[in-house]
Amino acid sequence: MSFSLSTAGEPLYQLSYKTKTIIKPGKLGLLLNDADPLNANFTISKIDSSKHDSTWEPVWGEVKSIRNNYNELTVTLYQKSTNRSILIRFRLFNDGLGFRYEFPKQANLQHMVVKEEVTEFALAGDHKTFWIPGDYETNEYVYSTSKLSEISPTIRSASADEISTRAVIPDGVQTPLMMKTADGLYINIHEAALVNYSAMHLVLNKQNLTLTSHLVPDARGNKAYLQTPFSTPWRTILVSDKAADILTSKTILNLNEPSKIETTDWIKPTKYVGIWWEMHVGTGSWNYSDESNLKLDGTDWSKLKPNGRHAANTTNTKRYIDFAAQHGFDGVLVEGWNVGWEDWFGQWKEEVFDFTTPYPDFDVKALHQYAASKNVKLIMHHETSGSVTNYERRMDAAFTFMKENGYDAVKTGYVGRIIPRGEFHDGQWMVNHFNRVAARTAQYKIMLDAHEPVRPTGLHRTYPNWLASEAARGNEFNAWSVGNPPEHETILPFTRLMGGPMDYTPGIFEIKMDYYVAQRPFNNQSPNGNQVHTTLAKQLALYVTMYSPLQMAADLPEAYEKRMDAFQFIKDVAVDWDDTQILEAEPGDYITIARKAKNKNEWFIGSISDENKRTSSASLNFLDSKKKYVATLYMDAPTAHWKDNPMAYEIKSFIVDSTSTLKLPIAPGGGAAISLKEANAADLKKFKRYK
Structure with a gap:
């Protein structure tokens, strides 16, 4: 220079x-x-x-x-x-x-x-x-x-x-x-x-x-x-x-300042499930009632007529807690638990949510006790609907409420036009707000996942409780829109993720949204043809290629229960790492990444492609040369295709070592996910060596 x-x-x-x-x-x-x-x-x-x-x-x-x-x-x-x-x-x-x-x-x-x-x-x-x-x-x-x-x-x-x-x-x-x-x-x-x-x-x-x-x-x-x-x-x-x-x-x-948080042992990378995807696919709703023009103060929420679709109810939340506990997940995100969703979107309304009042069918105290008994943490959701002045006034009360009820992490949201009116999401006033929230949550020992914020610039070094942000086109667009093209996830690591981790919400197994349209309890809508623009194997690979210490298994429990063999990778994959190796990469075309789990001799590989079919080459020369490993490969089936046959996959296991090079067939819009665990004597007898 x-x-x-x-x-x-x-x-x-x-x-x-x-x-x-x-x-x-x-x-x-x-x-x-x-x-x-x-x-x-x-x-x-x-x-x-x-x-x-x-x-x-x-x-x-x-x-x-x-x-x-x-x-x-x-x-x-x-x-x-x-x-x-x-x-x-x-x-x-x-x-x-x-x-x-x-x-x-x-x-x-x-x-x-x-x-x-x-x-x-x-x-x-x-x-x-x-x-x-x-x-x-x-x-x-x-x-x-x-x-x-x-x-x-x-x-x-x-x-x-x-x-x-x-x-x-x-x-x-x-x-x-x-x-x-x-x-x-x-x-x-x-x-x-x-x-x-x-x-x-x-x-x-x-x-x-x-x-x-x-x-x-x-x-x-x-x-x-x-x-x-x-x-x-x-x-x-x-x-x-x-x-x-x-x-x-x-x-x-x-180029960012060191951590401002002195004691950080409470900050935990997290794998979670949640009440979220069912609202995007239309089998549930955020709102408790279908009434409108409601005021935050003065409405008797207990007298509203339930619509029968409200997803964030006590029974459903317990179902997710049970699923998380059974499969070793750390947390359960619950969206739509608090009053105000009937009148939240597009009104440029100041008083929308108070972040402390649950709907009548959501028992905060009982769920706190139930989750604690299962060793699962509930994750709070604070959608501001862009009314940031309202959130600023209520943050301390909201964070106090969280800590009283066992919530150590919050997902914030800023959908819509900003209040103060005339401010933009990416202006100085909002930049200061996002940073204030990071600092304030740290004071309460709360971890933060910000959606619709300004794009990250490495401030997770300064505020390591700021685990992830959205700030890009996420996986939910595949549920109800033209979706994300197959190349999308091969570009994001070179663009949006340069500033920090993204809560992309991977792990969708029911690729075709028509499945969920058929499950909707209302309107009898015809199939809409929407789908995720990847194969199922690529959804697994995203847990490695889309870096985040906060990873969601985004689909509904029943989608995983039908494919527990593939779900095993999501259960196994780490969210914190000791080492990362980029095996091959080209923006817009393909990425193959290997990562070593924190404090473990376990590696995970993710390989993804755009709309083109290809064979990925993954040299395992990063492995300990003195050890052998069981490589479990979650791959696209020979007939897989992101549009025509997205849920076709194969799972194979082999013995490998540092001299092995895996050849991974990747379908159009596809991917491969591999777990590498140190082999024992029984493994050496059970599995063949990879050739």
């Missing part, structure tokens, strides 16, 4: 990799409201450089330890006309660059309102790009793949029309943005440590192929309100000639 000033005193930087130009000279700076801009007329007053090399251990993660190794350059710039100074700090890693703006405390720069940040990413070519539209409100789009110059908001599928709340930016794209050059380099642009600032989108200049930062505004059009001293989030550029290096990069994590 090199830094310079233009003849006009504009800060410029450029980046290369193995002599190849990645970023041509690009401008840096900020524009302010009612003040001179901070993007020109600078001189260099000071240059500092240093080296850093340390190792730290995450509370949970993909690897046991992480090396933080970089060269740092800090440039102090002085603007004589205004007597102001700013710093630009660069950290150069082996796999990329992070840089940010820093504003020291000074007499002529105390409070400022950011009009725009004008960071440029001047790309050196018209790269293949995996992108979703820039949108202040949502990340739940299907990805498009095109040349950089072909990015356009008009290139979109029907998936866009299924998203209720949108605010699209012309010629804008979201980060993380993944690209591949014509000569085989992989480039990823994102940000790290998004704190007290708006999320960064990128706007393309098609003439010079330069992406320029575009911050999310508030209701007045302002981008951020700052007071010195202050540092912006880091802007990150990852580069490698190997796709696997992008997936293994820890640069974004390393």
Whole structure:
């Protein structure tokens, strides 16, 4: 990386990799409201450089330890006309660059309102790009793949029309943005440590192929309100000639602050089931009654007429608790347990939920005792319906209620338009809210799973109780929409997951939604033809390829009870890891990942493909060379196909060692999942060696 000033005193930087130009000279700076801009007329007053090399251990993660190794350059710039100074700090890693703006405390720069940040990413070519539209409100789009110059908001599928709340930016794209050059380099642009600032989108200049930062505004059009001293989030550029290096990069994590939580032994990676999928497929409902226009205060909920479909009732919850206990799951998520669901969606309503009042058919105290007797934890659900001011007022009461009733984890939701009205999901006000929730739940020793939040930027290092987020198009879209195309899960690890784990909710076994339409207790709807766009074997593989310390077995218990042989992989697979090996990867095409379970000599492999049939090759050279293992392969059957025959699978077991290489046939839209456990004498007699 090199830094310079233009003849006009504009800060410029450029980046290369193995002599190849990645970023041509690009401008840096900020524009302010009612003040001179901070993007020109600078001189260099000071240059500092240093080296850093340390190792730290995450509370949970993909690897046991992480090396933080970089060269740092800090440039102090002085603007004589205004007597102001700013710093630009660069950290150069082996796999990329992070840089940010820093504003020291000074007499002529105390409070400022950011009009725009004008960071440029001047790309050196018209790269293949995996992108979703820039949108202040949502990340739940299907990805498009095109040349950089072909990015356009008009290139979109029907998936866009299924998203209720949108605010699209012309010629804008979201980060993380993944690209591949014509000569085989992989480039990823994102940000790290998004704190007290708006999320960064990128706007393309098609003439010079330069992406320029575009911050999310508030209701007045302002981008951020700052007071010195202050540092912006880091802007990150990852580069490698190997796709696997992008997936293994820890640069974004390393640019975040260490954990703010002193005692972390209460934070537990979790595998769970829940009352959730049945609402998406229509066999149950979140709402207790079908009445409408109800007010949170003043409604006697016990006098409402039950609709007979309410899923979060005591009996059904006990059924899930029993299933979790029987199969060794840690928790049960319950959605729709609290009053207010009759009138929650699309009204831009302030007082929707109070997060402490259950419906008449949900016995909080009895379920607390029942779950505890089975050694299962219930997981709370707090849907805000976008009424964030309401949630802010009620958080402490809600978290106190949780702890009193045995809930140590919460799934939050932010569906709909935000209140305060005029704010966006990705603006500074909401960024601060999401971070406040992470900090506040930590004070109560509550783990957090945030849905519909701003996309993650590595803050799970700082708040390790923040186990996962959604912030992308999840598996539920397969239940009731055009769904997620087969390539979707091969792109997400290179885009959305670069900032942190995703609660993607894999494990759907009843691939065809017509099965559930036939089970609906109302309306007698005809089959809708919707389905999950994967094979069943790929749903298993996602537990490895879609990293998260919070993993759901998302289907209904009866779907698993019919296929207990395949369900065994979900029961076995770990959620916390000592090591991760990317065996092969190509964004949009395929991924094969091997992970070693925390504190165990057990490995799990997931291999997935797009819509194309292929054979995956998995060398097992990462295994202990002195031991032999039982490899249980959960594979697509020869006739499997994501659309025509998605539930056809085979299970085979073999003896393998570190010299073995598995050849895995992957169906169109398919996958393979493998468990590798140390073999005993009986295993060596029972199973044949893999050839």
